[in-house]
Amino acid sequence: MIVCIAEKPSVARDIANILGAHEPKGGYYEGNGYQVTWTFGHLCTLKEPHEYSLDWKYWNLNTLPMIPPRFGIKLIEQKSIEKQFNVIEHLMQRAEMIVNCGDAGQEGELIQRWVMQKAGATCPVKRLWISSLTEESIKEGFDNLKDEKEFQPLYEAGLARAIGDWLLGMNATRLYTLKYANNKQVLSVGRVQTPTLALIVNRQEEIDNFKPESYWELKTLYKETIFNSVQGKYENKEDAEVLLQKIQGNLFEVTSVQAKKGSEFPPRLFDLTSLQVECNKKFGFSADETLKLIQGLYERKLTTYPRVDTTFLSDDIYPKCPSILKGLRDYAELTAPVLAKKLPKSKKVFNNTKVTDHHAIIPTGVYPDRITDNDRKVYDLITRRFIACFYPECKISTTTVEGKVEKVKFKATGKQILDKGWRVVFEKDEDEQKEDKSKMLPPFTKGESGPHEPSLLEKWTTPPKLYTEATLLRAMETAGKFVEQEELSDALKENGIGRPSTRAAIIETLFKRNYIRKERKNLVPTETGKELIRIIHEELLKSAELTGIWEKKLREIEDQSYNASTFIDELKEMVSDIVSTVKNDITDRRHPLKEGDPCPLCGRGVLIKGNKAFGCSQWKEGCEFRQTF
Missing domain, CATH: 1.10.290.10 (Topoisomerase I, domain 4)
Known part of the structure; x- marks a missing residue:
């Protein structure tokens, strides 16, 4: 029998129907020489610390760093998982060939490889590699099954990522909790989670420490069009007022009208x-x-x-x-x-x-x-x-109009759509229509002149904006560097932190651990989140740029231009150095409990005044603490 293993029951059912395995059995389908079974995502995971050494069962600074000589996997302890794994193990040990039908990506490769290893599979393995689950795509994929060896680098990259996250997460979380949390709260630290939190905390600090400064803008209204002074901002109000008095009562003259034709390409397809x-x-x-x-x-x-x-x-x-x-x-x-x-x-x-x-x-x-x-x-x-993406480019004309009053120069720019091209595909809302209309300029002729309405406006510099999930995702993708051009953004993607498939989960983890909260669309760090980043002095743990370098190495493992064992050795050395540094730290950077923090006893309540937590499992008993707020 050929055993096919998919990542979900629904996918297994589709594959079974196409292969002719129509007979449902307990945990698999059978027929036409095939047995099609499934996982529920991860069935296996890396072993817990105490499963390598009994000394690691209890949290103790003296037992850090925890670096197993060899990492092992175990079955996740859950009845439904154990039951399905027993079915998979039975099928695989009798199979003449296995077809790995897991999701065609790094995580999918890791999930299925661990299951095959745990099940003791020894027969040849082929890989189904498809980008959609249509009948046509699945049939084409089975007609062109690939050898498992082609995906060894993908598996090694996934394994290196899992081991790296274990090494850093297990050690750093215990390290900072034991050293600085007074045994009252777990300080969760992660390879991607912590630099992501640092982005949000640092942005909040920039806003909190921002000191607005005033400046002035000289503008004038001519033919219902606002012209801006080409000098830009005026830091000195007196200088701007002198120019304002100079141009008042004099005519505005158009000195140049330039129209430049250009094209706008359709927006890129989505990743x-x-x-x-x-x-x-x-x-x-x-x-x-x-x-x-x-x-x-x-x-x-x-x-x-x-x-x-x-x-x-x-x-x-x-x-x-x-x-x-x-x-x-x-x-x-x-x-x-x-x-x-x-x-x-x-x-x-x-x-x-x-x-x-x-x-x-x-x-x-x-x-x-x-x-x-x-x-x-x-x-x-x-x-x-x-x-x-199959429509013509949008043809536009960008017009720049320059003018002057006395010797003070002004400029206005606008855009005109000559041929909509791909834009007809997208329905516009009222805001977009108003925005397009505001960019349009009336006709101007070089040499024309007329009265105008000058004005001097006081403006203030503004702080950077809080992150939304949209802007945070972009920041994670580019390791915290802000760029607008798609081409430059692409170049920075190789150093992005996290993978596209994991970034959403990282943000959700920060919410669950009460490190960030949402205010409308904005992401705001909690006091707990701020304190955690304050406590961590070691830049390696909270730098988006440095984490991006590790991500780049993981991609290079996939490309076979970097060695997985080298990456793991580097992380082991880094973890050992951080543990040594923190153990020897004599500064006071302890983590105090504050109002709004999660209850350190059950994690579900929220601390309030009076040494009590509201909404937790121990509320009836009072959930009293020996800490005064």
Whole structure:
């Protein structure tokens, strides 16, 4: 029998139907020479500290650092998992071949490899590598099964990531809790979690310490158009007032009118991060909500694999695009013009050098029947971007008008859309229409002149904005560096912190641990979060840039340009150095408990005045503490 193992029961059912394994058994399907079974995501995990050494069962500074000579895996202790694993183990030990049908990514590879190792599988293993779950894609994947060896670097990168997170998380959390928390609260520290929290805390500190400074802007209104002084800001009000008096009562003269024609390319296709950013901006969805929605669309065969970090398609997708467009029946009015002729093939869309394991997220052409409103919103964003990439560029004219009053120079710029091109694909709301209208300029002629209305406005410098989930995701993607150009953003992606598939979970963890909270769309650090970052003096643990370097090395392990054992050795050395530094620290950076902190006894309550916690399991007994607020 050939045993196929998928990551979810629903995916296993689809695969079984296509392979002809129609007979349901306990925990698998059978038929036509196949047995198709499944996991529930992770069935295995790395062992706990005490499973390597009894000395590590209890939290003690003297037992740190905890560095096992060899890492091992164990089955997660849960009845449903144990029951399903017993089925998998029975099938695999009798299989003539195994087909790994896990999600086609680093995490999917790790999940299935650990299960096969734990089950003691010894037969040959093939890999099903597909980007969508349509019948066509699954059949094509089984016709072109790949050898497991091709994905060894992917597994090694996933294993190195898991071991690295264990080494840093287990050691640093115990270290800082024992040294600074007075045994009253767990201080959770993580390889990606802590630098992400540091981004939010540092931004809040920038805002808190910001001192606004005044400046003045000289403007004038001519033909219902605001012209700005070319000198820009005036730090000295007296200088600006002299110029204001000089131009009052004199005519405004247009000295130059220049129109430059140009093009705007369609917006890029979505990778996971850009989709999460757009959904947060447009609909207020959290990163985690968007991930769940797009994962659901993928499992219902409506969109391609979501956990991707590229906005490009590979060349082999191009021949499939006409049939995908034809399947988008609800968008027939938009697809008809592009299907009427040969589809363009732009390098800004199709580029093999920009695609590794998977391409950008696109629709599959399967009709989206009976989906929720939120599903529809995400599906619509993806589908319109896909259609737009086959439309012509938007033709624009950028006009710059220069003028003067006496010798004081002014300038105004505006944009005119000459040919909408791809813009017809996107429906506009009223705000966008108003914004476009505000950028339009009336006609001007060089040499014309007339009366104007000058004004001097006092302005104040503003602090940086708080992070939203959208801007935090971008900051994580670029290791905290702010860039607007997509090309520069792409270059920084290799040093981003976390993976596209894990960033949402990291943000959710910060919420659960009461390190951050949400105020409208803004992310604000709690006092607990601020204190944790204050306590950590070791930059290696909270620098987004340094964490980004580790992420880059993990990607290089996938590319076989870096060695996994070297990465783990480096982390072992780093952990040992940090443990030594903190153990020998004689400064006072203890973590005091404050109002609003979680209850240190049960974690579910919130500390209030009077040495009590509200809403926790021990509230009835008073949950008293020996600490005065």
